[in-house]
Amino acid sequence: MAAGAIWDDEYESMPRAEIEQLQLERLQATVNRAARNVAFYGQQFEELSIYPEDIQSLADLQRLPFTEKEDLRDGYPYGFFAVPLREVVRIHQSAGTTGRPTVVGYSANDLRHWTDLVARNLVAAGVTKDDVVQIFFGYGVFTAGFGFHYGAESIGASVIPVSHGDARRQVEMMRDYRTTVIIGTPYYALRIAAAAEEMAVDPHSLSLRLGLFGAEVWEERVRQEIESSLLIEAFDVYGLAEIGGPGVSYECECRCGLHISEDQYLVEVVDPQTGEPVPPGQEGELVFTTLNKEAMPLLRFRSGDISRLDLEPCACGRTLARMSRVLRHSDDRLIARGMNIFPEQVAEALTPIPGLGREFQLVLDRTAPLDRLEVHIEVAQDSAPDNVGGLIKMEQQVEEQLQSLLGMAVAVKLVQPGSIDTTQGRSRIIDATQDD
Numbered sequence: 001m002a003a004g005a006i007w008d009d010e011y012e013s014m015p016r017a018e019i020e021q022l023q024l025e026r027l028q029a030t031v032n033r034a035a036r037n038v039a040f041y042g043q044q045f046e047e048l049s050i051y052p053e054d055i056q057s058l059a060d061l062q063r064l065p066f067t068e069k070e071d072l073r074d075g076y077p078y079g080f081f082a083v084p085l086r087e088v089v090r091i092h093q094s095a096g097t098t099g100r101p102t103v104v105g106y107s108a109n110d111l112r113h114w115t116d117l118v119a120r121n122l123v124a125a126g127v128t129k130d131d132v133v134q135i136f137f138g139y140g141v142f143t144a145g146f147g148f149h150y151g152a153e154s155i156g157a158s159v160i161p162v163s164h165g166d167a168r169r170q171v172e173m174m175r176d177y178r179t180t181v182i183i184g185t186p187y188y189a190l191r192i193a194a195a196a197e198e199m200a201v202d203p204h205s206l207s208l209r210l211g212l213f214g215a216e217v218w219e220e221r222v223r224q225e226i227e228s229s230l231l232i233e234a235f236d237v238y239g240l241a242e243i244g245g246p247g248v249s250y251e252c253e254c255r256c257g258l259h260i261s262e263d264q265y266l267v268e269v270v271d272p273q274t275g276e277p278v279p280p281g282q283e284g285e286l287v288f289t290t291l292n293k294e295a296m297p298l299l300r301f302r303s304g305d306i307s308r309l310d311l312e313p314c315a316c317g318r319t320l321a322r323m324s325r326v327l328r329h330s331d332d333r334l335i336a337r338g339m340n341i342f343p344e345q346v347a348e349a350l351t352p353i354p355g356l357g358r359e360f361q362l363v364l365d366r367t368a369p370l371d372r373l374e375v376h377i378e379v380a381q382d383s384a385p386d387n388v389g390g391l392i393k394m395e396q397q398v399e400e401q402l403q404s405l406l407g408m409a410v411a412v413k414l415v416q417p418g419s420i421d422t423t424q425g426r427s428r429i430i431d432a433t434q435d436d
């Protein structure tokens, strides 16, 4: 299989009317199962006097309430499982940025489908069985490492499960094993590129050709930076731990939006404030309903991810709807002293300041009488001041910048390059008040 190949022609290129028919059949079965086997849904249906038979069209789905992350946390650990535990063969969890974790269970069939979705994703980016795939997503309870691992094995590629860690070691392995494909978070890829430069490893001497990146919001300029520093083509991938991990949507060779596996997931776009559907093409929050999950079906799960949909068929031959790359998370914000603070705002304010690296973290402490916000920022590898006086001056300069942007006192702490770990994605915010 080569570039332009499609892993599952039947489902990836199905005419829209057929996809919608398939979705309706699977939706009805899912609603039935959820109402019967998950107490949370059974109770909800009863309270609202809704019967599974009321779902006669895809639009009828809007009669059902949303499932929120908070609901999943309340169901910790097994409250959302629709099968007995003996039929669950894998358990993952998502840490989230604050609060209790959410748990995801998989039946043997769920794992098979998951592997297949990731295979679609890899093939769409041009990965073949001749590739050597180095995965630096974290393994463990986080879904991305294992998700890509089994997907890549299933298409016959040679998989190196490095997980994350020392970036220099990643470079050595890339060089020695002649890795052709790398998979992980985009900012860690940049760290690897920086490590290669430090080690004087010329990217031309490596065998890399493709990279698949996700689990955090990244922009086009980051893609260009990864591509030019590692000499690869970079693809965006999207997954959501709560509905099953990576493979939810993926870019094809056109890189004009991410194809959603609509035979497995029904997606809606709603206004994040009102919850009302927004017209096609308009920005809103993605809401997912699983269509084929045995162990943990979810109805109208609010992702918190802001994107927009394009239903037009794609030049690649796939008919699956495309979502724009995630623009931001509606819930990825800190509320400090009654104000919303978005990490993107902070990133923007930091960009023009020379000597700063890319990684930063917002650490909020609510135990003081007034919320206290600390911003930890990595200094750049080579352009940072090399004396304490210089560093203190720089901290003050950044503090002033952030204070005027956020309108509140901020303590800035500059830290060594590589000391902030964002390889699990979405960890720009730490609520130091909670002890999870």
Ligand code: ZN
Pocket: 252, 253, 254, 259, 314, 315, 316, 317, 318
């Ligand atoms: Zn396409």
